[in-house]
Amino acid sequence: MNPTPEAVTEALRRAGLRDVLVDGTNRAAYSTDASLYRLLPTAVVRPHDRDEVIAALAACRELSVPVTSRGAGTSIAGNSIGTGVVLDFSKHMNHLVSLDAEAGVAAVQPGIVHAALQKAALAAGWRYGPDPSSHTRCTIGGMIGNNACGSRALGYGKTSDNLLALESVLADGTVLRTARSTARADAVAASPLLADLDRLVGSELALVRREFGRFGRQVSGYAMQQLLPENGFDVTGFLAGSEGTLAVATEAMVRLVKEPARRLLVVLGYADIYDAGDAAAGLLPFAPVALEGMDRRIVDILTARRGPGAVPPLPRGDGWLFVELAGDDAGELGSIAERVVAQSGSIDSMIVPDPVVAAALWRVREDGAGLSGRSPRDRPAHAGWEDAAVPPQQLGPYLREFDALMTEHDLTGLPYGHFGDGCLHIRIDFPLAADGGTAAFGSFLEASAQLVAKYGGSLSGEHGDGRARSGLLHHMYSPEAIDLFGRVKRMFDPSGLLNPGVLVDPDAPTDHLRIPAAKAPREPLALLYPHDGGDFSQAVHRCTGVGKCRADNGGSHGVMCPSYLATGDEKDSTRGRARVLQEMLNGTSVRGWDAPEVHDALDLCLSCKGCLSDCPTGIDMASYKSEVLHQTYKGKRRPLSHYTLGRLPQWVRLSRKTSRLASKLVAVGSRPAAAKRLAGVDPRRSVPEFAPQTFRAWCAKNGVAAFDPSDDRPDRVVLLVDTFTNYFTPATGRAAVRVLRDAGFEPVVVERDGCCGLTLISTGQLDAAKKTLGKSIADLDPVAAQGLPIIGLEPSCTAVYRSDAAELIGSPESARVAGKVVTLAEFLATVPGWQPPDLTGRKVVAQPHCHHHAVMGWSPDAELLKRAGADVQRLSGCCGLAGNFGMEEGHYEVSVKVAERQLLPALAAQPDAVLLTDGFSCRTQADDLAGRAGVHLAELLDPGTD
DSSP: OOOOHHHHHHHHHHTTOSOEEOSHHHHHHTSOOSSSBOOOOSEEEOOSSHHHHHHHHHHHHHHTOOEEEESSSOOSSSTTOOSSEEEEOSSSSOOEEEEETTTTEEEEOTTOBHHHHHHHHHHTTEEOSOBOTTTTTOBHHHHHHHTOOBTTHHHHOOGGGGEEEEEEEOTTSOEEEEETTSOHHHHHHHOHHHHHHHHHHHHTHHHHHHHSOSSTTOOSSOOGGGGSGGGTOOHHHHHTTSTTSSOEEEEEEEEOEEOOSEEEEEEEEESSHHHHHHHHGGGGGGOOSEEEEEEHHHHHHHHHHHOGGGSOOOOSSSEEEEEEEEESOHHHHHHHHHHHHHHSOOSEEEEEOOHHHHHHHHHHHHTHHHHTTBOTTSSBOBOSSOOOBOOGGGHHHHHHHHHHHHHHTTOOBOOEEEGGGTEEEOOBOOOTTSTTHHHHHHHHHHHHHHHHHHTTOBSOSSSOOHHHHGGGGGGTSOHHHHHHHHHHHHHHOTTOOBSTTSSSSOOOTTTTBSGGGOOOOSSOOSSOOGGGTTOHHHHHTTOOOOOGGGSOOTTTTOOOOHHHHHHOOGGGSHHHHHHHHHHHHHTSSSOSTTOHHHHHHHTTOOOOOHHHHHSTTOOOHHHHHHHHHHHHHTTSOOOHHHHHGGGHHHHHHHHHHSOHHHHHHHOOTTOOHHHHHHTTBOTTOOOOOOOSSOHHHHHHHTTOOBOOTTOOOTTEEEEOOOHHHHHTOHHHHHHHHHHHHHTTOEEEBOSSOOOOOHHHHHTTOHHHHHHHHHHHHHHHHHHHHTTOOEEESSHHHHHIIIIIHHHHTOOHHHHHHHTTEEEHHHHHTTSTTOOOOOOTTOEEEEOOOHHIIIIIOSHHHHHHHHHHTOEEEEOOSOOSOTTTGGGBTTOHHHHHHHHHHTHHHHHHHOTTSEEEOOSHHHHHHHHHHHOOOEEOHHHHHOOSOO
């Protein structure tokens, strides 16, 4: 009988574990990784140190509870999930222990993020060589687990090649320390386990030499070749890639390499990806540090998702090789590049000396894993067979047969990969949710395994076997080799405690699949989910788990995911929330829209929409949260803040039409805490007060006319009059009028006082939101029908017309309006001859509103400020207020933590800079927490005064 979560929790806490998660929300969040597989853990332990790892293993041995190690949970093969205790090292054991800048070595804990190690190494004049595309969030422990490589493995090797020493804990609690420098005789003398392992390998030398280490990317199975006498009985290298089935890593010593002075990218174009595969091996003599392949299909989907400007110009062709050369002599690199082009057999080529252009091209390749989450047929594409490798000389023929196999099975995907190593990555649109989908998936996996074995390849080239491929290892290894794996496993872990079901005695690759267990909601949905065919389940399962929401976005101008960056808790990441919603849909551990686990996971979602733009697969957690709140509370009593903050525009209009008393009740300002609590507002918040004169009143006195459909003047533009601009910051509207008149246009406004319904949407009052937004769409449609630009000033409201209206209404009228709504910067960028005022030398700290970044994009604003000559520091991330989120009781601390990541430090560092904040929320947050007044872009460009 399996012990209950409560029994496991009691045992773990009795053993002294300080951070044990056993609640339904966290168990659901950890139920899967970046793979197709789902196993609900009994508990999650986030150890603080090695002693806690030993204590956790002791408690689990006592109860016969399996243990699975986990880093960032970015495993694509299902290596880091299990039914017992999951050890998450990313929360506490995430430190750089030491860095020797003279010797070029670093000691790290397993939970340290690759990017954090890299930042420290680069500062010391070194770099850590392996660089997976998930480097912004993957951990070194996870990389050791599956022997990760990355794009530059040709130059720097796999993780195992850069691993100098390892401290691990065995299932019985023994601490095992191994080092590459340790002589074989010393290793076996110091450890009875290693002595037995040496004898085992010695008895099977012919088998190991015949079947293991045949080419560089043979990562599947245990790396038995590392234990051969001629390889120095390298137990450290052997443990890399063992996927936590033999030991639990607690500290590692890694080798660093010198950063070359220069890099030079050569891009080669071929008729197709097969020809690119044929050519790759022939370029290896030029010693590239990276040799990557990419297909037209991935370029097409990126262009479709993000526009034609998303991909820099490429050489002619439908398949490309990216060849990176590195060294200290620019002339020598240029000469090598020319020889690469001459001998490449390409139909077109380009040498890219500009590092900015090269970085943009590499980002196309780097985003491949996430972008490929949608197939060319715009269907969900999945992992499962995404990591096969063959000897590089066999890559072209293998690619041709593999593509034919996909056609035979009516499947598509976006191929790319490490072609210099013979490694292919591809996600495939397996019909997992269809009847017979699981069987079809299994049939394809078997055929694919047979094909890769035919070419002498490996089922895994760097992701590990996990639950996706362990059950297929018999296709590439003999029965004797499979038996050898079992004998090794039993030496290290005789009770099978560590990561059972992986590598040895594996589960079938069709067991524990996540998507077939999902069910469509029975209730009618309020949102349309146009990009998912109206299917909420498909929308939620867009999350493939690549974990970009866990990345520090400080240098990328990203937003996602502010709550995770504030708390460091998986349940507060976009991925964690998606996993809880997926559990809700399968209905086993989380039941119903109103399940406490669902609301716990969504509570700290700021509805910032950062995931809409930053998640490679297009998750829109803000919309999912709105749907959950709608389904939970329809026909029921709602939280107090839904009636106050959620209906703020209605209360504002009502208070303006009635008494001064009502106005004071709405604008509580500095009133006592009790009054704020009455409105569901955190007492530490100040609520902005009304402006003395509304923007509409000013318009009436200053010649801003109402839209007249019979007026055919060509210089008209329509200003969206949102609630915030009208009642709280009319100075923004007045400035916009002056800017537009100065640019040669005459602003007009629609006659009726409308509302986009944003606060209703964010609180899940979707029936009311649809009604409210529908009226505004009806007022704006005649404007759009005449082709007039509709200029939004408040980014969150502008974004509703551009994006949310399609989700909520989806009518031709809403599409027509969406097509004409623009930001001020977008509009001014289209005005021929218009020049912004000279802002040369003006220091500007810019906090883009999250919805502005996510829906419209902030590039036009950045370009306008560049033209004006301003010295701009553009902040990443969210300000932390996010509309009603930061105002509500229970959210203040997280709201402040979010602001402390970017906004508040920037303001402290530049006390004399102008704070540019188009968003009303951002201005409120800066004023509340730093006493700094923000200005709108219109005010920064304002040519005059009232």
